[in-house]
Amino acid sequence: MDVTFVTSNPGKLAEVRRIFRPYGIQVGWSQQELPEPQAERLEDVVRAKLAAAARAGSGVVVEDSGMFVRALGGFPGVYSRYVLDTIGLDGVLRLAHGRSRAVQFRAVAGYRRGRTELYATGTVQGTLATRPRGANGLGYDPIFVPTGERRTFAQMDPAAKDARSHRGRAMRSLARKIRALEGT
Numbered sequence: 667m668d669v670t671f672v673t674s675n676p677g678k679l680a681e682v683r684r685i686f687r688p689y690g691i692q693v694g695w696s697q698q699e700l701p702e703p704q705a706e707r708l709e710d711v712v713r714a715k716l717a718a719a720a721r722a723g724s725g726v727v728v729e730d731s732g733m734f735v736r737a738l739g740g741f742p743g744v745y746s747r748y749v750l751d752t753i754g755l756d757g758v759l760r761l762a763h764g765r766s767r768a769v770q771f772r773a774v775a776g777y778r779r780g781r782t783e784l785y786a787t788g789t790v791q792g793t794l795a796t797r798p799r800g801a802n803g804l805g806y807d808p809i810f811v812p813t814g815e816r817r818t819f820a821q822m823d824p825a826a827k828d829a830r831s832h833r834g835r836a837m838r839s840l841a842r843k844i845r846a847l848e849g850t
């Protein structure tokens with residue numbers, strides 16, 4: 667079966683294509699930046715994205731994600747992309763300097779066909795690295811070390827990241843729900 671992933675981020679697309687493949691779901695790409703409301707919760711952003719994505723046709727997938735630094739009250743959270751584009755990885759490391767390094771990635775994924783909507787979430791706990799390491803992945807991967815690992819996500823091969831990541835968890839859960847809804 668086919669779905670269309672509406673995202674402006676080619677890194678996310680590559681991951682979702684890989685994660686959905688074992689479920690027999692092919693992922694087309696509608697490359698667009700959906701309007702995002704000023705919201706404090708990823709769930710609210712995803713609901714708004716799904717409503718806007720309806721125009722892209724039936725069987726659409728959207729996702730919103732972010733990195734939440736506990737000692738910074740969850741910052742950058744829903745503002746992760748903006749913060750990365752402005753102060754960058756070094757800016758985030760400077761803000762976190764001298765504080766507890768506990769951090770979490772979260773992803774909320776949504777699917778819509780007609781009036782039916784499905785949602786799934788995924789989280790992964792970790793710590794902030796002291797400096798960026800590695801070249802794989804996207805966004806904050808060079809400074810995120812998942813719990814139980816020494817390597818950052820950017821130092822892992824893609825399958826190792828998918829097995830542990832917030833997106834892997836959210837998208838595997840969503841793929842199972844889509845399969846259950848649409849049959850095989």
Ligand code: ITT
Nearest residue numbers: 673674675699730731732746747750804805806807
């Ligand atoms: P959309 O068009 O799908 O919205 P986006 O890049 O704007 O793409 P978000 O609004 O969900 O996506 O912003 C999430 C940001 O959080 C993203 O740009 C990255 O900077 C960061 N992020 C999300 N998932 C990540 C991951 O797996 N590893 C590292 N950083 C990640």
